[in-house]
Amino acid sequence: METTNIVDFTRRDKMTDALTELLRTGAQELIASAVEAELADYMAQFSAVRTDTGHAAVVRNGHHPARPFQTGIGPVSVRIPKVRSKDGTPVTFRSSLVPPYVRRTKTLEAALPWLYLKGVSSGEMGAALKVLLGPDAAGLSANVVSRLKRGWAAEYDGWRETALDDEPIVYIWADGVHSGLRGSDDKLCALVIVGVTARGKKRFLAIEDGVRESTQSWREVLLNLKERGMNAPKLAIGDGAMGFWAAMDEIYPATRQQRCWQHKTMNVLNCLPKLSQPKAKAAIHNIWQAETKEDATKAFDLFIRTYEAKYPKATLCLQKDREELMAFFDFPAQHWQSIRTSNPIESAFATIRHRTKRSKGCLTRDGMLHMMFKLGQCAEDNWRRLRGFDYLAKVIIGVPFKDGIETTNHDQIAA
Numbered sequence: 001m002e003t004t005n006i007v008d009f010t011r012r013d014k015m016t017d018a019l020t021e022l023l024r025t026g027a028q029e030l031i032a033s034a035v036e037a038e039l040a041d042y043m044a045q046f047s048a049v050r051t052d053t054g055h056a057a058v059v060r061n062g063h064h065p066a067r068p069f070q071t072g073i074g075p076v077s078v079r080i081p082k083v084r085s086k087d088g089t090p091v092t093f094r095s096s097l098v099p100p101y102v103r104r105t106k107t108l109e110a111a112l113p114w115l116y117l118k119g120v121s122s123g124e125m126g127a128a129l130k131v132l133l134g135p136d137a138a139g140l141s142a143n144v145v146s147r148l149k150r151g152w153a154a155e156y157d158g159w160r161e162t163a164l165d166d167e168p169i170v171y172i173w174a175d176g177v178h179s180g181l182r183g184s185d186d187k188l189c190a191l192v193i194v195g196v197t198a199r200g201k202k203r204f205l206a207i208e209d210g211v212r213e214s215t216q217s218w219r220e221v222l223l224n225l226k227e228r229g230m231n232a233p234k235l236a237i238g239d240g241a242m243g244f245w246a247a248m249d250e251i252y253p254a255t256r257q258q259r260c261w262q263h264k265t266m267n268v269l270n271c272l273p274k275l276s277q278p279k280a281k282a283a284i285h286n287i288w289q290a291e292t293k294e295d296a297t298k299a300f301d302l303f304i305r306t307y308e309a310k311y312p313k314a315t316l317c318l319q320k321d322r323e324e325l326m327a328f329f330d331f332p333a334q335h336w337q338s339i340r341t342s343n344p345i346e347s348a349f350a351t352i353r354h355r356t357k358r359s360k361g362c363l364t365r366d367g368m369l370h371m372m373f374k375l376g377q378c379a380e381d382n383w384r385r386l387r388g389f390d391y392l393a394k395v396i397i398g399v400p401f402k403d404g405i406e407t408t409n410h411d412q413i414a415a
Contacts, residue, residue, distance in 0.1 A: 028076045033151055035095050039081050042093050057087050153366065156373045164205065165229025169195040170392050171338075172205065172255075174238040175345040176213040177372070189213055190372055191221050194344050195233065198396060200389025202344060204376050205230065209369055218247035226251060234395050235331060237339055239263035240321060258327040260342040261288045264318065271314035272307070280307065280314070288340055292403040293329040331395060333404025334388025344383075 039060075046058035061084040066077045085091045177190040191210035196202050205225055210217035232252045238244050239260045248255060265284050269277045283303045290296035300322065308315040318325075328339050338344065386392070400407045 031078055038095050039093060051086050058083055058085050058091050152370050152374055156370050163229050168198045168231050168396055169233050170198060170395055171196045171235050172233045173342045173344050174244050175342050191217060192345050196386050198392050200385035200392060202383045204380055207373050207376055213241045213243045215243040215246040218244045222247050222251040237342055256327050257324045258339055259321045259324045262341045268314050268317050271317055272311055293326060329403055330401055332388055332391040332401055334391055338386055
């Protein structure tokens with residue numbers, strides 16, 4: 001049974017909230033850039049045709065009237081360019097992306113990057129357009145796809161230079177995302193950093209090509225962020241990859257560190273036999289789900305006593321990051337759900353991992369990176385603000401928290 005993620009809002013044409021308008025604007029720009037790429041490809045076939053005076057015989061001639069194009073986020077205005085011939089030869093530009101009389105598409109904000117992926121991986125542009133526009137959609141030529149790819153590459157290059165000094169970054173999540181590449185046994189290791197601003201908005205800060213998550217690769221990423229104006233975050237969340245943390249100690253030494261509990265749980269369980277894993281997993285769960293740091297410490301010590309004799313590798317794996325695993329207790333409890341794991345990156349790239357598996361290693365290194373960037377932007381548009389974002393201002397100014405609760409000076413003295 002085919003599923004769809006279109007949400008049919010009542011009176012959606014009347015929706016005027018900022019997020020919806022942002023999505024509509026982004027969809028409109030994506031359509032416009034794709035149609036312009038189609039037009040450039042169409043005009044190229046007349047590049048050698050000249051009038052008696054030596055001018056181009058076929059030229060642009062404005063646009064057709066704008067018409068609404070219904071998407072999963074409401075109506076988006078579309079203007080299709082017109083062309084004319086100076087020597088009287090009949091010429092007509094028709095967009096295969098937005099054919100005449102087509103008035104509806106599926107969720108457009110995610111479909112174009114998906115179309116891009118399908119095009120560069122297997123050339124199945126017809127199948128991709130059927131998802132976008134329906135069974136009657138025509139295909140896009142390879143030249144049009146190439147123009148779109150070049151446009152997205154330029155957009156990615158510009159994004160990598162965007163200033164980051166507009167507002168403070170409070171938390172960052174970091175992870176390495178591995179994907180297969182065309183004609184190579186190597187995998188692209190995309191070094192990804194997501195940050196949350198003082199107003200609770202999550203945003204991608206870096207999606208860079210790395211080398212096995214090495215310290216030097218992470219150092220280059222962090223130096224670039226610092227050069228672009230990013231402040232020292234209050235907390236960084238990630239797995240136990242030594243490269244990232246060594247680079248953080250060098251570039252942002254004042255930033256607290258929080259190890260991802262999901263990664264740590266998997267690493268510990270991998271040191272145990274399968275029969276012991278369910279009980280051990282429950283014991284680990286009792287640590288990071290504890291109400292207070294004191295209760296977490298007791299659960300932590302109990303785990304060590306239970307498994308140290310038989311499975312010292314498992315207990316050593318847990319103990320070596322003990323302090324960094326407990327850092328979240330010193331931050332607002334409203335944020336714990338988000339800062340105990342690197343889920344913001346894991347969830348955003350779940351779709352990308354699925355797409356890259358389907359591509360069967362057919363993407364080039366640059367193509368894979370640009371595809372991750374475009375699909376990452378789609379995920380970013382759908383992110384909600386951080387739960388309890390109003391507490392971020394207190395984190396920024398250094399208000400102390402104990403077991404997730406704001407403390408006063410009296411409370412600290414009593415403790």
